[in-house]
Amino acid sequence: MSPNVLATLTTAPLRELLRADIRLTDVFYRHKLDFCCGGHQTVAQAAKRAQAPLERVLEDLEQQLRFGSGKPWAPKSGPCTSWWSTSSLIHHAYTREALTTLAPAVAKVLQKHGNMRRELDTVAELFAALNEELQAHLQKEERVLFPYIVRLEQAAQGLPYSPAPFGTVENPIRMMEAEHDDAGRLLEELADVTGQFTPPEEACNTYRFVYRRLQELDADLRLHIHLENNILFPRALALEQELRPTCQ
Numbered sequence: 668m669s670p671n672v673l674a675t676l677t678t679a680p681l682r683e684l685l686r687a688d689i690r691l692t693d694v695f696y697r698h699k700l701d702f703c704c705g706g707h708q709t710v711a712q713a714a715k716r717a718q719a720p721l722e723r724v725l726e727d728l729e730q731q732l733r734f735g736s737g738k739p740w741a742p743k744s745g746p747c748t749s750w751w752s753t754s755s756l757i758h759h760a761y762t763r764e765a766l767t768t769l770a771p772a773v774a775k776v777l778q779k780h781g782n783m784r785r786e787l788d789t790v791a792e793l794f795a796a797l798n799e800e801l802q803a804h805l806q807k808e809e810r811v812l813f814p815y816i817v818r819l820e821q822a823a824q825g826l827p828y829s830p831a832p833f834g835t836v837e838n839p840i841r842m843m844e845a846e847h848d849d850a851g852r853l854l855e856e857l858a859d860v861t862g863q864f865t866p867p868e869e870a871c872n873t874y875r876f877v878y879r880r881l882q883e884l885d886a887d888l889r890l891h892i893h894l895e896n897n898i899l900f901p902r903a904l905a906l907e908q909e910l911r912p913t914c915q
Contacts, residue, residue, distance in 0.1 A: 703891075840903065864885070
């Protein structure tokens, strides 16, 4: 890897690297680098925070980039957001299904094994808090923010534009990003208390199912938060800024 590419990988914010190549989420997740709420961090900063060896992280990034595409990688100029349409970024189906499936399973595991595994009390409490947080969060996005973002997209294509009832899209985005931070902290606590979602050797099938689904939900939410914070929301802010002068 050339010194210039190495320097870019070390010092570029995680969110910018993911805008250029979404495949890097695999490496970031493997080393527990916070690429969603912590997407503003550089690789070096995120590795230090996660206590991950920077040299190993960079080696894995190089392997992913070299063998994933079969050709040398170079940073693209400008925010590479055209890969993601607004409709592909606005989705909550998996999140709702995972929460609905996990709720009774978490309760069952706590009932059956809670007397022997005291950490399950904490797992149940954290999951309940995450479930409550996300259910309210998803409704606010679906009923308020996302419809307005769709109207911005439609106005950019020539349809009539009407200003938001909440003044500017900055206001709900700021709230959604704060709630993303709260969800991120709950995910970190869940990962810590479960030993990175590792069930005990004697765990039953339901126990293992809960930990596997929690890990899948963790991975999906981190990617989802990254896509919203670092692609969808900046796109909406830019669109509103472009449309406002023509509609005042």
